[in-house]
Amino acid sequence: MDSVGWEGDSVVQRYIARERDTHREPRVRITGLMMQYHEVCTRELWFFSRGVDIDRETSNIQRGTHIDETSYEGQRRSFSINGRIVLDMLDSGEVMEVKASSALEAPAKLQLLYYLWYLDEILDIERDGVLAYPAERKREPVELDADSREWVEESIRGVIQTVERDEPPELEKKPYCDSCLYQDICWV
Amino acid sequence: MLVIVVYDVPAERTRVYRKLLRQKLEHIQNSVFYGNLTEGQVTKLKNQIDDQLVPEDSVMVFEAETQDYVDYTVFGSAERPGSRFT
Amino acid sequence: MTKPNHHIFADGDLKRNEGTLRIDTLDGETEYLPVESVDTLYLHGQITFNTRALGLLNEHGIPVHVFGWKDHYRGSYLPKRDHISGDTVVQQVRAYDDPARRLSIAEDFVAASIHNMRANVRYYDDKRGDFTGALNRLEGLKQRVCDDDRDSIDELRGIEATARKAYYRCFDTILRDPFELTQREYNPPTSEANALISFLNGMVYTSCVSAIRQTALDPTVGFLHEPGERRFTLSLDIADIFKPLLADRVAFRVVNRQHISIDDFESELEGCLLSEDGRLAVLEEFEKMLDETIEHPRLNRKVSYKTLVRTDVYSLKKHLIANEPYRATERWW
Numbered sequence: 085m086d087s088v089g090w091e092g093d094s095v096v097q098r099y100i101a102r103e104r105d106t107h108r109e110p111r112v113r114i115t116g117l118m119m120q121y122h123e124v125c126t127r128e129l130w131f132f133s134r135g136v137d138i139d140r141e142t143s144n145i146q147r148g149t150h151i152d153e154t155s156y157e158g159q160r161r162s163f164s165i166n167g168r169i170v171l172d173m174l175d176s177g178e179v180m181e182v183k184a185s186s187a188l189e190a191p192a193k194l195q196l197l198y199y200l201w202y203l204d205e206i207l208d209i210e211r212d213g214v215l216a217y218p219a220e221r222k223r224e225p226v227e228l229d230a231d232s233r234e235w236v237e238e239s240i241r242g243v244i245q246t247v248e249r250d251e252p253p254e255l256e257k258k259p260y261c262d263s264c265l266y267q268d269i270c271w272v
Numbered sequence: 273m274l275v276i277v278v279y280d281v282p283a284e285r286t287r288v289y290r291k292l293l294r295q296k297l298e299h300i301q302n303s304v305f306y307g308n309l310t311e312g313q314v315t316k317l318k319n320q321i322d323d324q325l326v327p328e329d330s331v332m333v334f335e336a337e338t339q340d341y342v343d344y345t346v347f348g349s350a351e352r353p354g355s356r357f358t
Numbered sequence: 359m360t361k362p363n364h365h366i367f368a369d370g371d372l373k374r375n376e377g378t379l380r381i382d383t384l385d386g387e388t389e390y391l392p393v394e395s396v397d398t399l400y401l402h403g404q405i406t407f408n409t410r411a412l413g414l415l416n417e418h419g420i421p422v423h424v425f426g427w428k429d430h431y432r433g434s435y436l437p438k439r440d441h442i443s444g445d446t447v448v449q450q451v452r453a454y455d456d457p458a459r460r461l462s463i464a465e466d467f468v469a470a471s472i473h474n475m476r477a478n479v480r481y482y483d484d485k486r487g488d489f490t491g492a493l494n495r496l497e498g499l500k501q502r503v504c505d506d507d508r509d510s511i512d513e514l515r516g517i518e519a520t521a522r523k524a525y526y527r528c529f530d531t532i533l534r535d536p537f538e539l540t541q542r543e544y545n546p547p548t549s550e551a552n553a554l555i556s557f558l559n560g561m562v563y564t565s566c567v568s569a570i571r572q573t574a575l576d577p578t579v580g581f582l583h584e585p586g587e588r589r590f591t592l593s594l595d596i597a598d599i600f601k602p603l604l605a606d607r608v609a610f611r612v613v614n615r616q617h618i619s620i621d622d623f624e625s626e627l628e629g630c631l632l633s634e635d636g637r638l639a640v641l642e643e644f645e646k647m648l649d650e651t652i653e654h655p656r657l658n659r660k661v662s663y664k665t666l667v668r669t670d671v672y673s674l675k676k677h678l679i680a681n682e683p684y685r686a687t688e689r690w691w
Contacts, residue, residue, distance in 0.1 A: 134679050135445055135574075252680045262658055268665075271656040272673040272685065291376040296394045307395055308362070356645055357638065358366045358381055358389055 096237045116195040123191040130252040171199045179213040200228040201236040276334040277305045306353045361397035372407040374414040398568045423564040449678040464582040470686030472500040474602035475525040477689040487531040546629025553630040558605035566593040569667045652691045
């Protein structure tokens with residue numbers, strides 16, 4: 085393992101370099117969902133990164149999926165960037181992220197910011213974002229500035245650190261454990 | 273949760289709802305469906321009904337938190353709904 | 359909430375029709391099964407089906423367990439998984455291949471299995487007889503599993519067999535007359551009680567196959583049972599934990615509450631078997647049992663016995679990939 089240069093700021097620099105080179109497989113492929121999990125619960129992120137597959141009948145998950153599939157149809161299109169991240173673009177050019185509820189706002193925001201950061205850093209495309217909660221008829225504009233850029237990069241470091249662990253982060257009771265997809269594997 | 277769906281739609285549109293509902297619920301009478309679904313399945317079902325709806329259609333969805341709250345009596349030859357045996 | 363199983367006893371055709379399952383029975387009846395609301399399909403009758411029906415079952419992740427003549431288990435059709443996690447299977451095989459890890463998992467299975475046998479005996483102690491001897495015996499055997507160092511799986515299997523013998527010796531007293539169990543015999547079962555237990559053990563086994571399929575563990579790589587021995591060895595391992603909780607409890611219940619009688623069995627040259635009416639009566643109780651719920655101390659909610667089988671397998675999976683302790687299900691309620 086080439087661990088040299090994976091500490092500190094260079095972690096992000098190295099990640100950017102690898103993502104720009106479309107012929108190389110990144111060591112850790114970070115998706116928008118992983119950024120969300122990092123913000124919500126790093127243990128959840130670890131299980132997800134190990135491909136732990138859980139029964140998707142859980143109600144919250146199904147509802148989320150369905151809202152995402154059917155809202156704003158016709159106004160937005162899905163793009164796969166280098167086959168690595170998938171994001172939705174509105175006809176107006178903004179990147180859109182649709183969520184079932186605003187209960188977990190920070191993770192959703194981080195995910196969207198990551199997309200904006202990715203477009204900017206890897207592809208040199210500057211875009212603004214919009215976070216939408218169709219069930220609540222709410223939309224919130226999201227922009228990439230110095231602070232949010234720092235938040236994204238800090239999170240990238242965090243994701244890589246978690247995913248490279250041999251064992252998951254320790255069990256910790258959180259308020260949303262009861263509605264988490266991984267509850268049954270995490271707590272049994 | 274316990275779900276009962278009934279519909280009253282023009283004859284040529286019954287097929288649309290029958291197909292949709294038979295995938296999730298037991299077809300207990302002509303336009304009556306019964307079953308136990310998760311909250312997520314119910315939300316999806318309602319969205320799917322909504323997607324199919326045209327002005328002359330009428331569909332009703334009854335829900336109860338659990339089956340325990342609903343008593344029913346079966347008259348006639350029909351089997352009790354919810355049987356796991358064929 | 360888990361979805362219910364569905365059992366088809368009728369003879370006929372199983373087809374795909376308008377996106378769901380349709381059964382045309384030989385009696386001329388047509389039934390539709392809501393494909394999105396079925397957990398596992400059990401075929402007890404003579405059923406013809408084609409690849410379109412299998413394709414639909416596959417799309418919805420529904421395992422099918424097939425029973426043949428006189429309801430002998432014939433095999434399972436397991437739908438392919440969308441996200442096979444190669445990593446999980448690699449970890450499972452690694453653990454199997456590491457003698458110390460394999461032994462430690464096998465010990466967890468046996469300890470839980472003996473614990474659950476003992477819980478049944480304790481329940482009937484004083485109620486149906488004095489089982490002090492068996493209780494002490496089982497207690498001692500469990501301690502041996504937990505305390506002693508050993509280097510072979512065979513020794514562990516020996517303890518398990520001894521425990522099971524002591525356990526089955528209580529059955530004759532627990533079961534209401536005229537049901538008798540002097541000795542546990544299968545292949546073929548020689549008495550009504552043996553036939554009943556064999557049938558229910560088969561149901562527990564298939565329940566475990568379904569649960570394992572849902573977790574992406576490989577059902578053929580077991581830890582206590584030797585792979586390739588017969589059937590899915592991991593299912594045999596997990597089934598041993600749940601036989602006392604599910605099969606034996608249902609057996610005691612249907613016999614002692616007289617849901618079935620000695621007339622529900624047919625004795626033939628090949629041994630003793632449940633009649634079709636008897637099987638139906640037993641399965642109804644078994645399905646009820648799977649739905650029964652208990653408060654789970656760590657999940658913060660009530661879970662059904664059916665979910666309990668699944669969480670047991672999850673716990674094993676977590677142990678394999680994350681090296682956190684495996685908590686084999688020991689009756690705590």
